[in-house]
Amino acid sequence: MEVFFLIVGSIVGLGFMILHGPKFYVSLFASHWKKVTGHILHLIVEEGEKFEGGRKTFQARIDYDYNYLGINRRASHFLARSDYDDRKDSKKRMDSYAMGQEINVYVYISCPSKSTLVSGVKYGNFVQILFGVGVLVLCLIQLQNVI
Structure with missing residues (x-):
């Protein structure tokens, strides 16, 4: 059961990265546009x-x-x-x-x-992408320890 929740958590983290990644990318590089x-x-x-x-x-x-x-x-x-x-x-x-x-x-x-x-990264963009990366990494590390 623990593996199931870790996989779901990984999917949520990945989903956050996919959903908010483009906005983060634009905000990060728009100052060079x-x-x-x-x-x-x-x-x-x-x-x-x-x-x-x-x-x-x-x-x-x-x-x-x-x-x-x-x-x-x-x-x-x-x-x-x-x-x-x-x-x-x-x-x-x-x-x-x-x-x-x-x-x-x-x-x-x-x-x-x-x-x-x-232009420039705003607090909200940073928090969203950081949350996604954090959840994904934590779940993958825990999943590796379980398997």
């Missing part, structure tokens, strides 16, 4: 549900445009990628932004349609 100037087009609060028929959640989203190598592009960025229970809390996240405002956009040179507004 090409920085261009963009403009905020829309500030939107998206409404959703965690589960069908469940409580409503809200996310702050910025739609922006930028020009790279003579091509105009549009993209979206979710602020903190967090869900809020209240529309007002989500709107507060956008207080420091205004439509038409100039912003720094970090463009992935190999694929200019990929961009982000944030």
Whole structure:
């Protein structure tokens, strides 16, 4: 039975790494991407549900445009990628932004349609990937001792 739980734990750790790895990668290397100037087009609060028929959640989203190598592009960025229970809390996240405002956009040179507004690793990204790696490593070490 112990082996089963260690395998499940390993799968959970691996799942965390797969789910949060791309965000961590972008945040880690975005500071080396090409920085261009963009403009905020829309500030939107998206409404959703965690589960069908469940409580409503809200996310702050910025739609922006930028020009790279003579091509105009549009993209979206979710602020903190967090869900809020209240529309007002989500709107507060956008207080420091205004439509038409100039912003720094970090463009992935190999694929200019990929961009982000944030460079550098944020605490949340680091904790998520560290948790996944930690759980995976601990479970694999314990599994090796059991087998």
